[in-house]
Structure formats: structure tokens, C-alpha cells
Amino acid sequence: MSRTSEILSIKYPLMMAPMFLVSNVQMLKIAMDEGVLGAIPSLNFLNDDALDRALFELKTYSINKHGSFAVNLIIKNNKKYETHLSLIVKHKVPIVITSLGDPSELIEKVQGYGGKVLCDVTNVKHAEKAKLADGFVAVGQGAGGHAGPISLQVLLPALRRAFPNKLILGAGGVATKAAYKSVIALGADGVSAGTVFIATKESEVDQAYKDAIIKAKASDITLTKILSGTPSTVIRSGYLETLEQQLKDQKLSLERGIELLNNKGIDADYKRLFVAGQAVEFVDGESSVSEVIKSLVL
Ligand SMILES: Cc1cc2nc3c(=O)[nH]c(=O)nc-3n(C[C@H](O)[C@H](O)[C@H](O)COP(=O)(O)O)c2cc1C
Numbered sequence: 001m002s003r004t005s006e007i008l009s010i011k012y013p014l015m016m017a018p019m020f021l022v023s024n025v026q027m028l029k030i031a032m033d034e035g036v037l038g039a040i041p042s043l044n045f046l047n048d049d050a051l052d053r054a055l056f057e058l059k060t061y062s063i064n065k066h067g068s069f070a071v072n073l074i075i076k077n078n079k080k081y082e083t084h085l086s087l088i089v090k091h092k093v094p095i096v097i098t099s100l101g102d103p104s105e106l107i108e109k110v111q112g113y114g115g116k117v118l119c120d121v122t123n124v125k126h127a128e129k130a131k132l133a134d135g136f137v138a139v140g141q142g143a144g145g146h147a148g149p150i151s152l153q154v155l156l157p158a159l160r161r162a163f164p165n166k167l168i169l170g171a172g173g174v175a176t177k178a179a180y181k182s183v184i185a186l187g188a189d190g191v192s193a194g195t196v197f198i199a200t201k202e203s204e205v206d207q208a209y210k211d212a213i214i215k216a217k218a219s220d221i222t223l224t225k226i227l228s229g230t231p232s233t234v235i236r237s238g239y240l241e242t243l244e245q246q247l248k249d250q251k252l253s254l255e256r257g258i259e260l261l262n263n264k265g266i267d268a269d270y271k272r273l274f275v276a277g278q279a280v281e282f283v284d285g286e287s288s289v290s291e292v293i294k295s296l297v298l
Pocket of ligand 1: 017020041072139144145194195196277278
């Protein structure tokens with residue numbers, strides 16, 4: 001049995017990556033039907049009750065499926081960390097993906113009920129600090145969200161050399177079967193893909209966001225600190241330029257720019273900034289979650 005099927009209980013070694021404000025329960029159910037791992041950030045739910053109910057629903061749905069589900073918990077600067085971790089433990093979420101921060105406490109609690117933990121890493125040093133985890137998601141250059149600076153051609157073999165027996169998923173730029181296969185060829189046990197799922201029928205983002213994804217090319221992706229302070233990839237737009245100019249005019253820092261502009265009474269809306277990775281290059285129309293999964297794994 002492969003490391004991916006054994007540790008993650010899935011048929012095909014693919015994770016539909018957790019995406020803030022994009023992933024939803026329906027998308028995860030389809031991922032489970034298709035035999036892959038569906039992941040969702042805990043912060044995508046309006047309140048603790050909604051998260052509690054969704055975890056129950058997903059856990060029930062996962063019984064007898066060839067796929068499974070994961071919850072992404074941000075550790076650093078997350079006011080909801082304690083509450084969300086206790087709900088994850090309550091529902092014995094099978095897989096937890098951590099990003100930003102020290103995962104030691106979380107690893108102990110999740111492994112305590114038999115769950116598995118994968119930590120997002122962007123370099124080998126980062127991974128050494130999380131070596132008690134069951135595995136890593138290696139986030140490389142070109143990925144959507146908080147992309148790493150190192151290409152997967154370097155990051156994956158480096159991680160594999162340092163951790164010959166760990167489960168490693170590769171993330172960043174996968175929208176085609178060739179890219180999917182290349183990640184496996186580089187030494188990963190599986191693949192994590194996010195951007196390619198944004199313009200699907202089941203994703204409930206605004207049509208303007210889907211249209212922007214379909215229209216954008218890899219060269220339209222840029223990095224901004226404006227959303228959260230940590231550089232994140234977005235589709236370059238007139239709106240982004242206007243906001244950045246307003247910040248300059250007001251002599252405000254780019255970090256947490258939207259919050260600062262709102263505090264000044266200037267209407268800035270993060271929902272009009274479209275987070276995406278370079279994989280937009282290959283998204284040419286709206287499809288379904290199931291079609292995207294099949295196009296990668298079959
Ligand atoms: C719109 C969007 C939102 C994201 N939100 C999160 C998040 O909340 N937590 C997280 O760990 N990663 C987040 N990511 C990163 C993904 O989990 C994943 O690493 C990335 O999408 C892989 O690269 P790809 O987009 O090129 O497939 C996000 C990515 C995108 C595109």
C-alpha cells in the first residue's frame with residue numbers, strides 16, 4: 001500500500017487544497033466521492049456552530065468513501081485557534097493541515113485521537129521544526145495564496161533527501177496532468193492543487209472572480225501584502241493598483257492595507273481582490289470539481 005493511501009485513506013494521491021473563502025462543504029463531498037482528499041480552512045465558516053455542524057456532516061459523509069477530508073488550521077495570529085482545535089478534536093477530523101506557526105501542541109492533540117497532521121512548509125528548515133508531523137505539504141513557487149520562493153524542482157527533492165520516509169505532497173502550479181505527474185516524479189507522494197478548482201460550478205465565489213480566473217494568464221499573477229500582511233498571490237488589476245496608490249498617498253504601510261484603508265473610512269474590499277496562483281494559465285472555462293479531479297488523476 002502506498003504512503004498516501006495508508007496515511008490519508010484515499011484512492012488517488014490528490015488533495016483539493018484548502019482555500020480561504022473558496023472551499024465549501026459540497027466541494028469536499030465531491031472530492032470524497034472521487035476518491036481524493038478535500039480540504040477546507042476552519043476560518044471559512046461564519047461561526048463556531050457552523051463549523052461544528054459542517055464537521056459532523058463531513059465526518060458522517062466520509063464513512064465508506066474512497067476519499068477523505070481535511071481541515072486547515074492557521075496557528076499564528078488566529079484568535080479562533082483554541083476553539084477550532086477543540087472542535088477538530090471533538091469530531092476526530094481525520095487529517096489536519098497546519099499553516100503559519102508552531103504546530104507542536106496541535107500535532108500531539110490530533111495524533112492523540114489517531115488523526116494525521118500535514119504541515120505546510122516552504123523550505124527544509126521549516127520542515128525540521130515540524131518533524132513530528134505525519135507529513136508535509138511542500139508549497140513551491142507559483143502556488144496560489146502564500147506561495148513559497150523555491151521551485152518544486154528544488155524543494156521536493158530536497159525535502160525527500162532530508163525526510164526519506166515522510167509523506168510529502170507537492171503544491172504549486174498544478175492544473176494539467178503533465179504537471180501532476182511531474183510533482184510525483186520529483187519525489188512527492190501526492191499533489192495538492194487549489195487554483196484549478198476556483199472556477200468550478202460548485203465553487204460559490206462571485207462570477208467576477210471566476211471570470212478573472214478564466215481570463216488571467218500566469219504573467220497576471222503578482223504578490224501583495226495588502227490582504228493579510230503576509231505576501232499573497234493575486235490577479236493584477238486596476239483595483240489593486242488603485243488601492244496601492246491610495247495607501248501610498250495616505251503614507252500607510254502596505255501590510256494589512258485593506259484594514260488600514262477601511263479604518264480611514266476609504267472603501268476597500270478584499271472580495272474584489274482575487275487570490276490565485278500561476279495555474280490560472282490553464283483554466284480556460286468553468287468546469288466541475290469532478291471533471292477537474294478526473295482530468296488530473298485518471
Ligand atoms: C484562493 C486561495 C485561497 C487559499 N487559502 C489558503 C488558506 O486559507 N490556508 C492555506 O493553508 N492555504 C491556502 N491557499 C493555498 C492552497 O492551500 C495551496 O497551497 C495552493 O492553492 C496550491 O497552489 P495552486 O493554487 O497553484 O494549486 C489558498 C490558495 C488559493 C488559491
